[in-house]
Amino acid sequence: MKTFKTTILCLFACVYSSYAQSVQDIIDEVNVDTLNLIVREFSGDISTVVDGNTVTIINRQQSNNDLAADYLVQKFESLDNITITDQAFNSNGRNIIATQLGKTNPNNIYIICAHYDSVADYCADDNATGTAAVLEAARILSTQCLDNTIVYALWDEEEIGLNGSSFYANQAFNNGDNILGVLNLDMIGYDSDPQGQSGDNEFDIDYINVANSSGMKDDIINVLNSYTFDLSAIEVNPGTTNSDHASFWFVGNFPNDAYSAVLLGESWETNDQTPFYHSSGDRYSTLDLPYFHELTKLVTAYMATVGGLIDVDNGITQTVTTLTANQASASYQWINCDTDLPISGATSQSYIPTVNGSYAVEITSGSCTELSQCIEFSTLGLDAFLASEVSVFPNPVKTNLNVAISNNTEAIALDLFDVSGKLISQKRITNKENMFLQMKNMSSGIYFLKVSSSEKSGAYKIVKE
Structure with a gap:
């Protein structure tokens, strides 16, 4: 079990839904500060800690990106409810994959993915942005019960021939995996509109008329129109084949065996892509952060929708003396977040702490088990x-x-x-x-x-x- 250090402070009666219960809640959970930190760390703008060592990930070229891969493994290891696969597909290539099994239809698979390798130093937009969005979606959705399986995949060696995604796609085809949709994110952080001013905020959805790729495009547009986003979609058909979604189009006997897949990214179709493409000038400082945030909210909302979000309320109500799980008619286990251990005998809907500290509750309703966020309880003796x-x-x-x-x-x-x-x-x-x-x-x-x-x-x- 991972340690949750996030806190919310309530000295009087309050209600706080620790994690999302609806798609709109999912959208609200997407944190621009978390996204920005990941991009800065992953593109070498600032140092980070990997395996206990302070490091700077300046370069992610395929022959020099084991440090980047280890960073991704560490990020996934901080999450619950996922299985991590560090998939070596040749002497250098490593796909980093996290799988969250669906509770109702585990064989129905949806993939959200991005490549993490680069062609030069830094490369913040290409593709630290897509990588960060996949990690943020995993951070939020891994706390939820979903009907269907979601795979969070980060591919290696995209820049030298889509090698990582091709290996995975062909293996999945040979295994008969029931992949219903692949959402590929590649360069989602640049928009030339001045930050803080109104603009077009256009993004591309690249697809071709194979499998249900056109239907995937329609579903993304439907999510875009069903909630409030500051974005405008450009539909591109036929879409480019120069990114990892194409690996899922061209498996087996094309087009009969193709998987449904689309590419989502900044608008190359309207010539509004980063001018620093494939250069060390592709830095964090050149990104349009509100635009990047909006696109991450959209793709996370889409994955929550196709994943089949199960409504279990894992929020906690806190008073001066008591913590109470919001979900009624369930099974409960209260957790001491400071020790990551269950509290003996604390299996009721409400819990009265005897010492100040950080507490969470694990809630089981039917086949779904969710863990709340940790709540800081600090009112005893104060x-x-x-x-x-x-x-x-x-x-x-x-x-x-x-x-x-x-x-x-x-x-x-x-x-x-x-x-x-x-x-x-x-x-x-x-x-x-x-x-x-x-x-x-x-x-x-x-x-x-x-x-x-x-x-x-x-x-x-x-x-x-």
């Missing part, structure tokens, strides 16, 4: 601030969020969390004149601010415009 003692303003906020505490003479801690519970900002204050947080460059949305001293604490919902 008084709450009175409403008259703390003022947080302006709220909604655009730039600086100010905090005022009456009669305060001691150090104050300000901890800001996003709606998923991720710690965004920390500040320790001993001077009243510095009691503010800069939020100008943060994304619009809901945040939670924890204000604490040595004796009192309070949590406040913040709206960033």
Whole structure:
């Protein structure tokens, strides 16, 4: 079992759905900060830690990308409910694949994939962006029960002949795998529209009229039109064969044996692709991050739809004394997140912690078992601030969020969390004149601010415009 360190702070009664229950919830879970961090780490913009060592992944060319592959394995190993395959297909090539079995129809397989190798240093758009989107989809959907099987596949040696995906596709064909759709992501981070300004935000869907590839395209368009995305689709038929989806078209006796597959990426059809293609100028700083975020939300929503999301509520309601699983009529096992161990005897819908700490609940309903996010419980022995003692303003906020505490003479801690519970900002204050947080460059949305001293604490919902 993995360790969940994400927290949400509730000192008074509150409800927090730790992970998504609907496709719209899935969309809301896609985290732009997580995506950006993965792209920066995977394209060598910043260092990262792989197998306990601090490293910088500057180059991912096929003869020099074992470090990149190890990074991907480590990312998948942090997730539950998946089986990891490190698939060596020649002396250098390694496909990194994670499989999440469907609860109802495990033989019905949908694949979301991207290549992770490159032709030069950095190569953020091509294809750290597609890789990051696959990892983000896996992070979110692996917490959910799905009717159908999803394969999260990251291919090697795309740049020298689609070798990794061809090996997998031919093996799957020979095994008779029931692959119902392959969504290939290749370069999804560049759009020439100025960031923060309205633009076309166009993206391509490449397909040909084999198997149900046209139907896949229609299903993606339907998801696009069913929810709110700042995107515009360009349908390309016949689509390019120069990426990994083509490996699934050309298996067996074409076109009779073809698998359904499409490519989704930035709009080459309208000449709006990165000008830094296949060069070391393809850097994180050249990406359109809101566009990248929107495309990742779309593809994750599509995979949740075809995967067949099963509705189990794994949220937790927290009061000052008690944690309660939102899902009724189920089996429960409460977990101590600090030790990753089940709590003996804690098998009721509600749990009353005896010590402050981080807790989660494993919920089993029918054939579906889901684990909630960890909830930080820190109210034992700590008084709450009175409403008259703390003022947080302006709220909604655009730039600086100010905090005022009456009669305060001691150090104050300000901890800001996003709606998923991720710690965004920390500040320790001993001077009243510095009691503010800069939020100008943060994304619009809901945040939670924890204000604490040595004796009192309070949590406040913040709206960033």
